[in-house]
Amino acid sequence: MTASIAQKNTDGTPNPQPDAAIEVKNLSKIYKGSYGQPEKHALKDVSLTIPRGSFFALLGPNGAGKSTFINILAGLVTKTSGDAKIWGYDIEDQMRAARRSIGIVPQELNLDPFFTPRELLEVQAGLYGVPQHLRRTDEILEAVGLSDKAKSYARTLSGGMRRRLLVAKAMVHSPHILVLDEPTAGVDIELRIQLWDYVRELNRMGTTVLLTTHYLEEAEELCDKVAIINHGRLVACDETSTLLSKMDAKELIVSISEELTDVPASLRGFGYNVTLQPGNRLSFQYSPSKVEIAKIFELVHEAKLTITDLTTEESDLEDLFLRLTRQDNAEHA
Template sequence: MSKVQQSNLAAPSAPDRAALPETAVSVEGLGKVYRGSSRMPEKVALKEVDLNIPRGSLFGLLGPNGAGKSTLINILAGLVTKTSGQAKIWGYDIDRDTRMARASIGVVPQELNIDPFFTPFELLELQAGLYGVPPAERRTMEILGMLGLADKAKAYTRTLSGGMRRRLMVAKAMVHFPPVLVLDEPTAGVDIELRQQLWTQVKALNDAGTTVLLTTHYLEEAEQLCDTIAIINDGEVIACESTKKLLKRLDNKELSLTVSEELTEVPESLRSFGPELVDGNRLIFRYRASESPVADLLHAINESRLSVVDLRTEEADLEDIFLQLTRKKS
């Protein structure tokens, strides 16, 4: 049994894990330059990118438009030829072990490419045939069931809802049992309910052992889902850390205190904390989260004898960090 088949839809057993690669995707010095023409200058899309995606992770690849995300994914999928460097998928070099490398990855593109006159069952059977999966080894109904589409197996795809079509795209990418699944902007233009349905299914696949590489412009989505995040900008990886560690890069926190009294100035007991007075009844305290002066601050608020109406805190999120890292320097 191949390494690809060992890591299909179900998590491998303990004895099998030792034989599996620790790194699902490995990229070293990867570069891509698109040739110029008489009308268009040469375009450097990737600049010696180094990236390692651990096996079993739900990995986020973020970046502004034109940063190089799609180029990187297309190189891994075999749709774009790299200019330099090395890339491996599930331990297989994309140049030396092309067939196995491509068999180890499934890509869900942003665009829907589903024939409306086929049923989901027929589409998956056709896709499996294109990947050379023998009829006896196909698990079409199991895949449809995992993605909540078993009851629609014989329905024409044109009758499916938008969320079902998105899930069908994921099912198509899973027919050859790839251990690595790439989702390229899978929820673009999808409403909140459909997004939640899709992520429930994707997390189930990830829990079953599939390594997921996600690109998205919904930063809140990436923050909640991904255990590791890489940020790419101008063809370079400018950050690659666990989500928790990345969020700690900005150590800023804010406490907003609303009181019933109308204030003309900051009460003396609170002045040492340097708050900003807003609208006459709201005090905003800014501090470093790592210093955690909240206990002293709450004691001072109690000493001020103000009537507190509302108290809330805010801290830096992934969007703040993303903007700080990708902001163009003047």
């Protein structure tokens, strides 16, 4: 796919380049209760800026408010209060321009089974007012690997092909922002790799990508910025590397040749947690800011233990996610 697909308006004219692809301030959504049930605060004063050109992850447990956030941007849900802009356009005062700037890939496979991929893209382009001479249907189908299925009915496509077709539909109007809502749910590994290769290329060419996923390892690998939402509140937002560095936690696993029945007393009481694991392995859990790894090696040597192997593990995005959401749950219990 050429860069022009992601960088022009539907009428072919250039679009100004704002610093923020998406910007929300004090965004709130309250759903009224029914049948005597209390009202639900789906979003509570969320303020968030997604930089232009970023690969951004919006994470949170089920019911945290992610779908409400996306549906407000898509125009499917009306916000209760606050402001939201897409590519610099207010989602209410400049609704048409805002919606032209964003493409959304839903989690559900909502495709008409009696249309072919080419027909679906043509219809979608027509709905967005893309002139016939500016449509790139065949180019997009080739980019997502569906050229050979262009004339097949959507109902005959595999689940993975339907996923790719949803991405293609979201790209027909050349949006500056692509929103992927759980795009790899139930998708096999090979397709997942193909999909991410394609989305990475879009991002490299300038498309801003907003991803929601429960596969946290994907978010950690792909995204340069991460926001975590819980109970409608924003609990974290920063560069992925910065957030992970705040965990300040590592694990060092040392395999020992000697037979051990317990952790030697000489290894205890030095500011880390040490346990004996099966296979004569010692697990040291420590904070790098407080304990140097060289100190651990020195203590193991002084205990007259022979190291046969060692591995280290750092905290990942899943650890951070669990810590922040549990902490937030405890604070608002």
